[in-house]
Amino acid sequence: MSGADVIETVETVDIHGATLSRRAFLGAGGVLAVSLGLVPSRVLAQAPPGNSLPPAKAGSWIEIRHDGTVLIRTGKCDFGQSSIFTAYRQIVAEELGVPIEAVTTVVTGDTDTTPDGGGTFGLLRGADNLRKAAAYTREAVIDVAARRFGVARSAVTVSNGQVSGGGRTESYGSLVSGRDFQLTIPVEGELTSFFGLRVAGDPPFKPASAYTIVGQPVKNPILAPKISGEATWVGDVKLPGMLHARVIHPATLGSTLVSAGKVDAAQFPGSRVVVIGNLVAVVAPDEWEAIQAADFVAAETKWSEWKGLPTHEGLFDHLREKVDWSALPASKGKSSGDTTAASAGAAKRHEGTYFFPYMKHAPISPTVSLADVRADGSVVLHTHSQNPQYLRMSIARMLGRPEADVVVRTYPGASHFGRSNGGNAGSEDEAVLLSRELGRPVRVQWMRPDDMLWSTSSSTMMSRIRIGLDADGRIASYQSDHHGPPMQDDRPIGAILAGLPTIGAPTPDNKLGLQRVSMGISDRWVYDAVENVAEACHATYQIGQRESPLEIGLRDHSMRTPIQFQQNFPRETAISEAAALAGTDPLQFRIDHVKEERFKAILLRLRDEAGWETRPSPSPQAQSSGTAVVRGQGVSIMFRDNGYWACAAQVAVTPDTGEVRVERITTVMDLGIVVNPLQLKRQVQAGCLMGVSQALHEEMAFDEGAITSTDWSSYPILTMEEMPEVKVVITARPEVGDYGQGSESANALAAPAIAAAFFDATGKPARRLPLRPDYVKAMLTA
Amino acid sequence: MVALKINGAVREVRSSPDTPLLYVLRNELGVMTPKFGCGMAQCGACSVLLGDEEVRACVTPVSAIEGQEVTTVEGLADRWAKRTGAAARDGLHPVQEAWIEEQVPQCGICQYGMMIKVTELLEANPKPTDADIKAALTTSGPSPHLCRCASYAAILDGAHRAARIMAEAKGQ
Numbered sequence: 001m002s003g004a005d006v007i008e009t010v011e012t013v014d015i016h017g018a019t020l021s022r023r024a025f026l027g028a029g030g031v032l033a034v035s036l037g038l039v040p041s042r043v044l045a046q047a048p049p050g051n052s053l054p055p056a057k058a059g060s061w062i063e064i065r066h067d068g069t070v071l072i073r074t075g076k077c078d079f080g081q082s083s084i085f086t087a088y089r090q091i092v093a094e095e096l097g098v099p100i101e102a103v104t105t106v107v108t109g110d111t112d113t114t115p116d117g118g119g120t121f122g123l124l125r126g127a128d129n130l131r132k133a134a135a136y137t138r139e140a141v142i143d144v145a146a147r148r149f150g151v152a153r154s155a156v157t158v159s160n161g162q163v164s165g166g167g168r169t170e171s172y173g174s175l176v177s178g179r180d181f182q183l184t185i186p187v188e189g190e191l192t193s194f195f196g197l198r199v200a201g202d203p204p205f206k207p208a209s210a211y212t213i214v215g216q217p218v219k220n221p222i223l224a225p226k227i228s229g230e231a232t233w234v235g236d237v238k239l240p241g242m243l244h245a246r247v248i249h250p251a252t253l254g255s256t257l258v259s260a261g262k263v264d265a266a267q268f269p270g271s272r273v274v275v276i277g278n279l280v281a282v283v284a285p286d287e288w289e290a291i292q293a294a295d296f297v298a299a300e301t302k303w304s305e306w307k308g309l310p311t312h313e314g315l316f317d318h319l320r321e322k323v324d325w326s327a328l329p330a331s332k333g334k335s336s337g338d339t340t341a342a343s344a345g346a347a348k349r350h351e352g353t354y355f356f357p358y359m360k361h362a363p364i365s366p367t368v369s370l371a372d373v374r375a376d377g378s379v380v381l382h383t384h385s386q387n388p389q390y391l392r393m394s395i396a397r398m399l400g401r402p403e404a405d406v407v408v409r410t411y412p413g414a415s416h417f418g419r420s421n422g423g424n425a426g427s428e429d430e431a432v433l434l435s436r437e438l439g440r441p442v443r444v445q446w447m448r449p450d451d452m453l454w455s456t457s458s459s460t461m462m463s464r465i466r467i468g469l470d471a472d473g474r475i476a477s478y479q480s481d482h483h484g485p486p487m488q489d490d491r492p493i494g495a496i497l498a499g500l501p502t503i504g505a506p507t508p509d510n511k512l513g514l515q516r517v518s519m520g521i522s523d524r525w526v527y528d529a530v531e532n533v534a535e536a537c538h539a540t541y542q543i544g545q546r547e548s549p550l551e552i553g554l555r556d557h558s559m560r561t562p563i564q565f566q567q568n569f570p571r572e573t574a575i576s577e578a579a580a581l582a583g584t585d586p587l588q589f590r591i592d593h594v595k596e597e598r599f600k601a602i603l604l605r606l607r608d609e610a611g612w613e614t615r616p617s618p619s620p621q622a623q624s625s626g627t628a629v630v631r632g633q634g635v636s637i638m639f640r641d642n643g644y645w646a647c648a649a650q651v652a653v654t655p656d657t658g659e660v661r662v663e664r665i666t667t668v669m670d671l672g673i674v675v676n677p678l679q680l681k682r683q684v685q686a687g688c689l690m691g692v693s694q695a696l697h698e699e700m701a702f703d704e705g706a707i708t709s710t711d712w713s714s715y716p717i718l719t720m721e722e723m724p725e726v727k728v729v730i731t732a733r734p735e736v737g738d739y740g741q742g743s744e745s746a747n748a749l750a751a752p753a754i755a756a757a758f759f760d761a762t763g764k765p766a767r768r769l770p771l772r773p774d775y776v777k778a779m780l781t782a
Numbered sequence: 783m784v785a786l787k788i789n790g791a792v793r794e795v796r797s798s799p800d801t802p803l804l805y806v807l808r809n810e811l812g813v814m815t816p817k818f819g820c821g822m823a824q825c826g827a828c829s830v831l832l833g834d835e836e837v838r839a840c841v842t843p844v845s846a847i848e849g850q851e852v853t854t855v856e857g858l859a860d861r862w863a864k865r866t867g868a869a870a871r872d873g874l875h876p877v878q879e880a881w882i883e884e885q886v887p888q889c890g891i892c893q894y895g896m897m898i899k900v901t902e903l904l905e906a907n908p909k910p911t912d913a914d915i916k917a918a919l920t921t922s923g924p925s926p927h928l929c930r931c932a933s934y935a936a937i938l939d940g941a942h943r944a945a946r947i948m949a950e951a952k953g954q
């Protein structure tokens with residue numbers, strides 16, 4: 001018998017709950033491939049649909065090839081965090097015991113070639129899937145080596161890609177060479193659900209004290225091909241016979257189609273209009289013709305009139321006075337002691353109402369997708385998504401077809417900060433519907449106004465904060481009431497306009513995905529020294545949704561540090577105001593009210609790093625009028641993803657013009673294990689500056705019917721000239737074990753620090769964002 | 783037919799003369815680094831060099847630039863080699879080298895325009911200050927060059943490193 005064809009006795013071994021089987025001689029090749037074995041006892045476990053990586057088949061998660069190289073697969077996608085190409089490789093290499101260079105290939109996102117699904121958020125928490133897969137794999141390799149070397153498992157060690165025991169050493173590649181090992185690991189969950197699959201069980205992890213790869217400043221390997229121009233971005237994908245489409249979205253968020261305009265065939269010979277319900281589009285083989293023809297048709301298209309929004313100028317009053325907050329049940333956050341009694345007995349009281357506007361994710365490139373619906377009804381969708389498996393579910397639902405018929409392929413695209421973590425960012429569903437209608441591949445590129453007006457938005461919040469101080473100037477009671485619409489609406493807009501099935505509008509009893517209307521505390525309470533605390537959250541429907549005949553309204557969506565940003569801004573701004581009422585330095589006031597040593601340590605570090613002046617606010621030089629620049633400092637803190645964050649801002653305000661400049665911003669964080677300090681620094685620098693942008697500029701404008709922030713002049717963001725000096729101080733505590741997560745938090749911390757610095761500079765509180773000249777002048781004359 | 787000079791090569795294009803350069807580059811010529819951002823010259827994602835000057839390809843009809851030299855990021859390395867006689871290391875312009883070395887991008891979609899603008903700056907001002915770099919990327923063109931990820935601190939580092947690489951290369 002020839003060696004290459006021999007089927008050996010299939011041998012199976014239990015590895016910490018995973019199963020290793022050795023299947024065959026393969027001649028020159030050889031691989032150890034990790035596949036998924038769904039845990040049958042778990043409630044959610046069900047087999048993935050066809051066109052997914054089949055359970056218990058080779059290569060779902062990690063492949064170790066006979067040349068010693070390693071391939072990993074993840075359903076997450078990169079949106080500029082770099083983690084799946086840096087931290088994930090580091091974590092896998094560390095657990096396997098191979099050099100980082102050995103992890104040569106990262107397969108990401110595509111629904112037919114990646115195993116786990118779920119949203120691209122909390123990437124380092126999500127790293128647990130591959131970390132566990134790697135730990136199971138290492139244990140299996142130890143088992144293989146123990147048998148090969150004829151020693152006990154405990155006598156085998158793994159280091160730098162070499163496996164040693166009983167005086168023998170072989171490389172990972174050599175151990176699998178000529179054989180096909182399959183390791184089936186336990187997995188639970190549902191592939192196309194919002195959270196996807198999770199690797200189950202508790203394989204032994206390498207102790208953090210033994211780390212040599214986690215903690216290194218590994219460069220991001222996908223940057224070179226992007227910078228050289230070799231990378232294929234989502235907007236670059238082309239298919240033979242492809243048509244370019246532009247969608248003509250309704251006049252308002254509640255308008256229905258009266259009549260679609262016609263294309264002028266003489267002027268636009270290649271163009272045609274497609275109408276599916278209230279979804280109107282123009283397609284042409286030539287993109288520039290499609291753009292011009294769509295403008296022509298849009299001008300001729302009639303929509304019904306609709307008004308049902310409070311306007312952005314009226315939103316604060318709408319939330320304060322018009323919404324019935326008793327209609328839906330409230331939820332509680334931290335609740336301790338007796339705030340009523342403590343507040344009644346307080347020596348001094350601070351009370352304030354704070355307002356956080358709607359904001360836009362506002363990616364630099366508007367969303368774009370290319371769909372190819374074949375004659376048999378199967379769909380290949382080329383796009384850019386933070387949750388491709390959930391998008392696949394949404395597309396299948398819209399079409400009324402099995403999920404097995406839909407494949408989503410993903411490419412690099414513009415960051416959009418959470419907008420597609422429920423699958424769609426806009427355009428995907430429209431491309432699919434147009435391709436189905438026309439029988440050709442269709443590329444839908446949203447124009448800048450489409451992306452501003454027809455995408456979801458980061459939700460608004462109105463918060464009442466009441467703080468009672470005792471005679472010693474310490475917080476005796478803290479009460480917060482946060483009011484807002486829900487965080488998330490993952491219905492694809494094209495499906496809604498076309499009148500096709502979706503997961504349904506957010507309602508109090510919609511159990512699909514995150515569509516339930518509810519509001520909970522996202523900003524965890526951190527001032528443990530305060531005895532009497534009562535946090536409450538009050539939810540309402542999306543603004544305009546029930547009034548709109550299309551059930552659209554202002555659709556909300558999570559955006560970088562979602563809801564925690566909306567809740568941390570009022571809390572931290574109020575704490576700074578309370579410190580002033582107590583006559584205490586606001587940084588020291590925070591140290592006095594936290595018990596956690598890690599918070600105290602970063603606040604002390606911040607005091608040194610930021611050039612902080614210890615004194616109460618407002619500044620002795622504070623002025624609320626005049627043409628002279630006044631300066632101030634402010635601080636904010638946050639606990640997120642097991643990480644401790646503190647930020648200080650120094651600002652310059654010109655009272656008479658209302659101009660606020662951030663001059664310096666310093667962020668200090670303790671994130672436990674820092675996986676990659678180089679990428680973390682870049683992420684936090686940028687996150688912090690995005691926060692400056694949000695604090696100074698960003699508010700989505702809307703009138704009674706539609707969003708009116710249409711472009712970069714009506715939705716300005718930070719420019720390079722406005723960039724303050726940015727300082728990022730990373731502290732590490734590997735002994736605590738958590739992987740530090742740095743892609744969020746920094747942006748949210750900037751706003752309350754800047755608001756507190758404004759208060760310090762002017763003596764006037766800033767209880768709403770953004771701090772742009774018209775609002776600032778109103779605050780200063782209030 | 784309009785004849786364009788793109789990255790050193792003459793290309794005849796079939797697109798109608800009023801077509802903005804961006805669509806001709808991307809759809810007819812396969813030159814993909816200029817990205818669609820706004821279509822209104824508000825963001826800089828589509829920037830190219832026209833001669834020595836940065837322009838926005840999304841609002842520049844090809845009829846207006848016939849015969850003029852257009853450089854995109856794909857052509858930066860050759861431009862560097864041709865202008866200085868220095869070899870382009872790894873097929874990259876010093877600005878590209880610096881962008882990799884400093885790990886400048888977050889998502890990266892705006893960075894082609896950023897690199898074009900910084901190339902324009904460094905060709906005219908080989909040793910810029912922070913203020914020069916910020917001004918180039920904010921007030922020198924039709925609009926600021928916008929980065930939604932706000933990678934501005936990294937861009938500043940990248941521009942200074944590019945200036946050093948260029949100075950070293952010319953010194954050799």
